[in-house]
Amino acid sequence: MNLVHFIELLLVVGILIVVGFPLFGKIARKQAFSAVDPLGEEFKHLLVRKEEVLLSIKELEFDFKTDKMSPADYDEMRQKLEGEALTLMERLDELERRKKKGGKS
Amino acid sequence: MNDLGEFALMVALATALYGCIGYVLAARGNRLDLYLSADKTPVIVWGCVVVASIALWKAFMVDDFSLEYVWAYSNRDLDVFYKVSSFWGGQKGSLLFWTLLLTSYMVVVYFQNRKRNAKLVPYALVVMLTITLFFLVLLNFSTNPFERIPLPPEDGRGLNPLLQNYWMVIHPPTLYLGYVGFTVPFAFALAALITKNLDDSWIRLTRKWTLISWFFLCMGNLFGAHWAYLELGWGGYWAWDPVENAAFMPLIIATAYLHSVMIQEKKDMMKVWNMSLILLTFVMTIFGTFITRSGLIQSVHTFDEATLGYYFLAFLGVIIVICVSLIASRLPLLRSKNELDSFLSRESSFLFNNLVLLGIAFATFWGTIFPIVSEAVRGIKITVGPPFYNQVNVPIGLVLLALIGIGPVIAWRRATWAHLRKNFFKPVLIALVFGVGLWIWALPSNRAEVYSFIAFVLCVFVMSTIIIEFLKGTLARSHLHEETPLQALGSLVWRSKSRYGGYIVHVGVVFIFAGIAGSQAYGTHIEQHVKVGESLQIRDYTLKYERLGFIQENPTKTRAVAQLGVYQNGRRVWTGQPEKEFYKGQNQPVSEVDVRSTWKEDLYIILADFKEDDSATLKIYLNPMVSWIWMGAWIIAFGTTVSVWPDRLEARRRLERMKVQDAVFSPAQE
Numbered sequence: 130m131n132l133v134h135f136i137e138l139l140l141v142v143g144i145l146i147v148v149g150f151p152l153f154g155k156i157a158r159k160q161a162f163s164a165v166d167p168l169g170e171e172f173k174h175l176l177v178r179k180e181e182v183l184l185s186i187k188e189l190e191f192d193f194k195t196d197k198m199s200p201a202d203y204d205e206m207r208q209k210l211e212g213e214a215l216t217l218m219e220r221l222d223e224l225e226r227r228k229k230k231g232g233k234s
Numbered sequence: 235m236n237d238l239g240e241f242a243l244m245v246a247l248a249t250a251l252y253g254c255i256g257y258v259l260a261a262r263g264n265r266l267d268l269y270l271s272a273d274k275t276p277v278i279v280w281g282c283v284v285v286a287s288i289a290l291w292k293a294f295m296v297d298d299f300s301l302e303y304v305w306a307y308s309n310r311d312l313d314v315f316y317k318v319s320s321f322w323g324g325q326k327g328s329l330l331f332w333t334l335l336l337t338s339y340m341v342v343v344y345f346q347n348r349k350r351n352a353k354l355v356p357y358a359l360v361v362m363l364t365i366t367l368f369f370l371v372l373l374n375f376s377t378n379p380f381e382r383i384p385l386p387p388e389d390g391r392g393l394n395p396l397l398q399n400y401w402m403v404i405h406p407p408t409l410y411l412g413y414v415g416f417t418v419p420f421a422f423a424l425a426a427l428i429t430k431n432l433d434d435s436w437i438r439l440t441r442k443w444t445l446i447s448w449f450f451l452c453m454g455n456l457f458g459a460h461w462a463y464l465e466l467g468w469g470g471y472w473a474w475d476p477v478e479n480a481a482f483m484p485l486i487i488a489t490a491y492l493h494s495v496m497i498q499e500k501k502d503m504m505k506v507w508n509m510s511l512i513l514l515t516f517v518m519t520i521f522g523t524f525i526t527r528s529g530l531i532q533s534v535h536t537f538d539e540a541t542l543g544y545y546f547l548a549f550l551g552v553i554i555v556i557c558v559s560l561i562a563s564r565l566p567l568l569r570s571k572n573e574l575d576s577f578l579s580r581e582s583s584f585l586f587n588n589l590v591l592l593g594i595a596f597a598t599f600w601g602t603i604f605p606i607v608s609e610a611v612r613g614i615k616i617t618v619g620p621p622f623y624n625q626v627n628v629p630i631g632l633v634l635l636a637l638i639g640i641g642p643v644i645a646w647r648r649a650t651w652a653h654l655r656k657n658f659f660k661p662v663l664i665a666l667v668f669g670v671g672l673w674i675w676a677l678p679s680n681r682a683e684v685y686s687f688i689a690f691v692l693c694v695f696v697m698s699t700i701i702i703e704f705l706k707g708t709l710a711r712s713h714l715h716e717e718t719p720l721q722a723l724g725s726l727v728w729r730s731k732s733r734y735g736g737y738i739v740h741v742g743v744v745f746i747f748a749g750i751a752g753s754q755a756y757g758t759h760i761e762q763h764v765k766v767g768e769s770l771q772i773r774d775y776t777l778k779y780e781r782l783g784f785i786q787e788n789p790t791k792t793r794a795v796a797q798l799g800v801y802q803n804g805r806r807v808w809t810g811q812p813e814k815e816f817y818k819g820q821n822q823p824v825s826e827v828d829v830r831s832t833w834k835e836d837l838y839i840i841l842a843d844f845k846e847d848d849s850a851t852l853k854i855y856l857n858p859m860v861s862w863i864w865m866g867a868w869i870i871a872f873g874t875t876v877s878v879w880p881d882r883l884e885a886r887r888r889l890e891r892m893k894v895q896d897a898v899f900s901p902a903q904e
C-alpha cells in the first residue's frame with residue numbers, strides 16, 4: 130500500500146466515523162425532533178413583526194419629512210401602524226405571561 | 235496527488251448523495267440521529283472538493299502533463315500567474331472551480347445558520363447539496379479534470395493567448411461568484427416553498443446574499459466588457475454575443491427582484507412575482523451555463539469541448555418543472571394581502587421598472603435563442619446581431635433610466651399632482667435647461683445621436699433627483715436631530731445604508747448609461763496603411779508612426795511593437811505602443827491594443843498588420859466617455875459596499891430572534 134492509498138483509506142474511515150457517529154452514538158435511533166412550540170412560534174413571529182412595524186413608523190416619518198407622502202396618507206398610515214404596534218405589544222405581553230405561567234406549572 | 239484529487243471527487247459525490255438522502259429521510263421519518271449524521275455532509279463535501287482543487291492547482295504548478303487538462307491549458311513557459319488562472323481556463327477546470335465556489339458558499343450558509351433558522355436551513359442545504367451533486371456527477375463521469383494521458387508529452391499546448399491577460403484572473407471568478415451566489419437565495423426560496431414558510435423570513439435571510447451575488451454578477455459583466463475592450467481588439471466593449479447575453483440576463487432579472495422585493499417587505503405584495511423572479515434568476519444562470527457549454531452557439535467565450543448540453547438541458551428541465559409545480563401548489567399561500575392604491579405611486583413605478591427590466595431580459599433571451607429556434611424550425615441558422623438588440627433594448631433602456639429617477643422620488647401609495655409638482659419640478663427643470671443647452675451645442679443628426687441626447691438629458695434628471703434626495707434627507711435629519719449638515723449627511727447614510735447605498739449604485743448606473751450614450755453615438759474610427767514617418771489624423775489628434783520593433787519575450791512569445799507619437803494641437807501628449815503577439819504553436823497572432831484613456835475620450839490604437847518594410851496597417855478609434863463606464867463600475871462597488879455593510883441594529887434584532895428560535899428547535903444543537 131503506497132502513501133496515497135493510505136491517505137485515501139484514512140479519508141474514507143474518517144468520513145465514516147464522523148457521519149456514522151450520530152447513528153450509533155447516544156442519540157436513540159427513534160428519537161424525534163423536538164416538537165415545535167406553537168406559543169414560541171407565535172412569539173417569534175410577533176417579535177419580528179414588532180420590529181418591522183417600529184422601523185416602518187420611523188421610515189414613514191422620514192418619508193413624510195422628505196415629501197414622499199401626503200399629510201392625509203401619512204396620518205392614516207401612522208395611525209394604522211401605531212395601532213398595529215399596540216396590538217402586537219399587548220399580544221406579546223400576554224404570551225410572555227402565559228409562558229411564565231406554563232414554566233411555573 | 236492526482237489520484238487523491240480524483241478519489242476526493244468520488245468521495246464528495248458519494249457524501250453529497252448520502253447527505254441529500256439523509257436530510258430528506260430525517261425530515262420524513264422525524265429521525266434526529268439521521269439528521270445529525272446528514273448534517274456533517276456539507277462540510278465533508280466542501281473538504282473533498284478543496285482537496286481535488288488543490289490537486290489540480292498543484293498539477294499546473296509542477297507542469298504535470300500526464301493530466302490531459304493541464305497539457306491542454308498550460309505549458310512550461312507559462313507565467314505562474316496564468317498557471318493559477320488556467321485552472322478555470324477550460325471546461326473541466328471551470329466546472330471544478332464552479333463546484334469549489336458552490337460548496338464554499340454552502341459551507342458559509344451552513345455555519346452562518348447552523349444554530350438558527352432551523353425551519354429553512356436543512357431544506358436549503360438539501361437544495362444546495364443536490365445542485366452540488368449534479369456538478370459532481372459531471373466531474374466524475376463526463377468532464378473529469380484528472381483524466382490521464384497514457385504517454386505524457388514533454389510540454390503542454392499552452393493557454394489560449396487571448397486568455398493570457400490579467401482580466402482572465404479577475405473576470406471569470408467574479409462572474410462565477412455572481413452566478414453561483416444566486417444558488418443561495420434560490421435554495422432558500424425553494425426551502426420556503428417546500429416547508430410552506432412563505433412569510434418574509436427567506437427574503438431577510440438571503441437579502442445580503444442576493445445583493446452580494448448581484449454585485450459580483452454586475453462586476454463580472456463589466457469586467458468582461460473591459461476585458462473584451464482591451465483584449466479582443468475591435469474597438470468596442472459589448473457585442474451582444476450569446477455568452478455575454480447569458481451573463482446579462484440573470485443580472486437584469488436579479489435587478490428586477492432586488493427592487494420588487496422591497497414592495498413585498500413594505501407592503502406585503504408581489505409574493506408570487508418575487509418568488510418567480512428569484513427562481514428565474516437561478517434558472518437563467520443555469521441557462522447561461524448551458525449556452526456556454528452546449529456547443530449550440532459559437533462564440534469566443536464558449537468552451538472548445540462543448541459536450542455537456544444534454545446534461546444541462548435535463549438539469550434545466552428538472553429545475554423548471556420543480557419550480558413551476560411548487561409555485562402552482564403554493565399559490566393560495568402566496569396571495570398578496572394588499573393591492574396597488576394608484577398607478578401614480580412608488581409601488582407602481584417599481585412594478586413598471588420590473589416590467590421594463592423583464593422586457594429587456596426577454597428581448598435578449600429571444601435574440602439569443604432565435605438562431606437555435608430558426609435552425610430547428612426552418613433548417614437555417616439566422617444570426618441575430620447587435621442591430622436587433624440595440625433597436626429593441628435602447629428605447630426600453632431609456633424608459634428604465636427615467637424610472638431610476640422617478641422611483642425614489644414619487645410618493646408611496648398615491649402621488650397627487652401637487653406632490654408630483656413639488657418633487658419633480660426642480661429635477662425636470664434642471665434636465666430641461668441642460669437639454670436645451672445640449673441641443674444648441676450639438677444638434678443630433680441621426681437616430682443614434684437622438685437616443686444619446688435623450689440618454690444625457692435623462693442622466694441629468696436622475697442625477698438631480700439623487701442629489702436632491704441627499705439634500706432633502708440631510709436637511710430633514712439636521713432639523714430633526716439638530717446636527718450640522720455634514721454630521722447629518724454622515725448619519726443619514728449610516729442609518730439608512732440600504733436606501734442611500736442604493737442611490738449611490740444608481741449614480742454608478744447613470745455613469746454607465748452616460749458612457750454608453752457618449753461612446754455609441756459620437757465615436758469615430760479610421761483604418762490606414764502607413765509607412766514609418768507618415769502620420770494619421772483623427773479629429774484633433776495627429777498620430778505619427780515612428781517605428782516597428784520586435785521583442786523576444788520568452789522562447790514561446792514574440793512581440794511586434796509599433797510606436798506612434800500622439801500630438802494634440804501641435805503638442806506631443808502620449809506615445810502609443812500597440813502590439814501583435816506571436817505564440818509558439820498558435821496559428822493566429824494576438825493584437826494587444828494601446829489605449830490613452832481620459833474622462834473625455836479614449837484614443838484606442840490597434841496594430842492590425844505589418845509588412846517586411848515595417849509599414850503597418852493601423853486602426854484608430856476615438857471612443858468618447860468610455861472611461862465613465864468603468865468609473866460607474868467602481869461607484870456601483872462603493873454603493874453596494876455601503877448597502878451590505880453590517881448593521882449593528884439588524885444584528886441585535888437577529889440575535890433577539892435567534893434566542894426565541896433556539897428555544898423551539900434543537901436538532902442542530904446536538
